[in-house]
Amino acid sequence: MKRLLLLATGGTIAGCAENSAMLNDYTAGVLGGDALLAAVPQLQDLATISVEQIANVDSADLLFVHWRALVGRIRDAFAADPExxxxxxxxxxxxxxxTAWLLQLLIDDPRPVVLVGAMRPATALSADGPLNLFQGVQVALSPEARGQGALVVMDGQIHAAExxxxxxxxxxxxxxxxxxxxxxxxDDVGVHLSTARGLRQVPxxxxxxxxxxxxxxxxxxxVEPEPLLLSACLKAGVAGLVFTGTGAGQLSVAERSALQAWPGKRPLMLRANRxxxxxxxxxxxxxxxGLLSAGSLNPQKARVVLLMAxxxxxxxxxxxxxxxxSP
Known part of the structure; x- marks a missing residue:
């Protein structure tokens, strides 16, 4: 039987509420990875799965230290176990x-890295986490997922990290x-995914x-953005900056004027759109x-690639x- 590694970080999929009808008022990151695995006994028929807890937080509280630990553990696991x-x-x-985009940029291995989550806590009626986890394991075991990079599986759909x-x-x-x-x-028939084409670039x-x-x-x-925000960033000496511009990434006259008038060294800056x-x-x-287009990356993903650069x-x-x- 194939072996998989399950890394748990918390979130709604591990969340609990006072009763099963509560969908919004709950605490994220309560259950551990072992409990999530035990809640889906059907996974025992698919693979031998080992579980490790990287964090157990609401993903809004995820920190760079968690990212560092996650990347390090995946790299070590792939290097240590060819099977x-x-x-x-x-x-x-x-x-x-x-996180998916970060792993896409950093993990250079053809074996699948699949992220799953949930929109309803584990205690909810019709909780979506168990099925998402089951289907995420299905995808991770499929030969078609090899070479695809980091994938996100939610609600039966398989998404590219980018x-x-x-x-x-x-x-x-x-x-x-x-x-x-x-x-x-x-779905219950299997994984419907085209085979990856060519080698994937991992910059x-x-x-x-x-x-x-x-x-x-x-x-x-x-409308009329607060000039203090941009000025404060420049004065603080930030290393990078991402603009969530209006329309096709447009900056206001005030923002462009502030950049033009800045006497010091400008940070590395990307223009995304809202x-x-x-x-x-x-x-x-x-x-x-001193601006660069972020292409098709949304602001949060533009920030990730800027951090890596x-x-x-x-x-x-x-x-x-x-x-x-980038395609």
Whole structure:
């Protein structure tokens, strides 16, 4: 029987409420990974699964130290056990897409890394976590998942880490891939997923994650944005900055003027958009203001790749080349 590693980090999938009718008022990260596994005895027929607890928190409270531990454990597990079929991660949905994208950029192994979560706590009527976990294991064991990088399995759909995002605050169908749709789906018949084509590029495969990470805030675009926010970031000497621009990543006149007037060294900066989907293209002012387009990455994923670039010591041209090359 194939072997899998289950890494638990908490979230709603491990959450508990006072009664089964409560869907919103609950505490995330209560149950351990062993309890999640025990709640789905059907998994015993699929694989031999070992469980490790990386964290047990609401994913809104996830920290860089948790990311560092997660990446280190996956790398070590793959290096130590050539027969390990893959890794499944239980995760809160609030920042699940960011962790998936981080792993896509860092884990250089063809074996699947599958993230699952839940929109309802484990104690709820019709809790979605057990089925998501079962289907995540199905995907992790499938030969079609090899070479696909980090995958997210939610509500029977299989999503690519780069494209998936959480689009709703409630409902089991809260996750989608707006630009491309899901890669495939999984049901009681099996895993429906096209085989990966070619070698996958892992730009930060050799990056060792330090204890101290750079500061990279996200500035949100809106009507008459507060100039103190951008000024405070620049004065604080942040290493990177992501703009959640309006429309196709547009900055206001006030924001552009603040950048132009800044006398010091500008941080490495990306322009994303707040629309939820669609690409941000290069602008004639980008070079002059020190900005880069984030392409099709949403703000939170743009921040992840910017963090990795800063940790790797990349310059503006290297980061631009990576984003431009992304499909």
């Amino acid at each position: 390990l079929a893959g890794v499944v991660i239980t995760h809160g949905t609030n920042t699940l897409e960011e 494209r998936v995002t959480k689009l709703a605050t409630q409902g089991v169908g809260a996750f989608a891939s707006p630009l491309s749709g899901p890669l495939g789906w999984v 930060f495969a050799d990056l060792a994650l330090p204890e101290q990470w750079p500061q990279v805030p996200i500035v949100y675009g809106c 629309c939820g989907s669609g690409s941000v293209h290069c602008d004639s002012e980008d070079q002059r203001l 800063l940790l790797a010591g990349w310059d503006r041209d290297q980061l631009d080349a990576l984003i431009t090359a």
